[in-house]
Amino acid sequence: MAVLQVEQVSKSFNGFKAVDQVSFTVEKDHIYGLLGPNGAGKTTTIRMVMNILVPDSGSVALFGQPMSDQLKDRIGYLPEERGLFPKMKCLDELIFFGELHGMTKSDARNSALSWMEKLDIASSADQKIEELSKGTQQKIQFIATILHDPELIILDEPFSGLDPVNVNLIKDILLEFRQSGKAIIFSTHMMDAAEKLCDQILMINRGKKVLDGGLSAIQDTYGKNNVVIEYEGDGRIFDQIPIIRSCNDYGNMAEVELRDGVEPDELLKHLIGKVKIRKFETQRSSLNDIFLQLVQGDQTHE
Incomplete structure (x- = not known):
């Protein structure tokens, strides 16, 4: 069973077709690159997957079912527009997000501390979000996305605000996730990053799918x-x-x-x-x- 099945979804805003009959399938053990220039329709597509936007036509199935509150706990979503509470302390904020996904306070705390250690920001646990650098805030947002051990991870421009060292750190974590059986959707306009990470590619331009398939096969066909x-x-x-x-x-x-x-x-x-x-x-x-x-x-x- 596919982790995600998107069938012929379309979405218009005031007569402008942002997404036009896009279909794709995401399997476990894969990093799926959703690629295209800014304004291509990537974020709108992701929002339809997350049921933030309802498609005008077409369907989305997650783990073989329509989206529900229960299914959302099996997904980790990093939106393009980051959503942290600036006055909260880092650890408190991560515990809060963990509890939103059904974790106990103790489990959320332990997971948060473990990830903060791994991402080299353990010393920021008691700092307020507004006191952190943009890069550290981005790491906190990433931890909030994966804290509850989701099966499907959806990342919209995950490298924004990160220096090259931390970009490589996040890349390594994503590769570990793939090895462990998770499915990852990675939306970006950074083609070089996608080429290093993704094994499946969906390319969108002006709301339409222009390319879909395995990275190696695409390079052989179009190269x-x-x-x-x-x-x-x-x-x-x-x-x-x-x-x-x-x-x-x-x-x-x-x-x-x-x-x-x-x-x-x-x-x-x-x-x-x-x-x-x-x-x-x-x-x-x-x-x-x-x-x-x-x-x-x-x-x-x-």
Whole structure:
């Protein structure tokens, strides 16, 4: 049984279609990237999953059932707009959130202290939220999301306000969660972070699904035929090879995009004897490259 099944959901605001017939499935043991530019419809989609917004059409099933108060305790949700009480002390606030999810005060306290230790903010337990740095507040919000050991974790822009060290710390925790069997939805416009974390991708642009599937399969299908070459010799040779679609030549290193259907070995045959090759490496397109390719194509066909 899927952890989450979203079927053909749509949502409009004053005639503007924010989400247009989006479908996807999330299984346990997976990190599912919900990707797209700001304003693409990611947050609206998540709010429909959480029943904060009701879809105009379509359906959402969590653990095979419609959303209910009981099911909400099986979900950890980190919203894009953070919601901490600035006058409360950190530990008191975390205990409060734990109790909202059905934990006893003792269990919530123990879990909160354990996570604060793991995230290196145990010394902030008795500080008020308003006294903390933005990064520490973000860690508190993250702990509040996972405190009750949810089966499905939904994170909307989770790295906002974090420095690179803490971004890596959160990434490691999410990977541990996946290993333990949890399902994670990770919404972001940061393609590089998604590429390192996610095994399944849903890409949304202007409210519509433009891509859905496994990361490796997507890169194989949509990735361009790219080759990186380190060489010695006359770089003008690249201008004379008809199977090259484009080339960025930096003097001793060239980034080459081959025409459709051309194998890298064909390029190698053209170069042997013309330049001295130190490195010849095929390269997958990044998620960012694929996203730009799809979005620019969408704009072209308006």
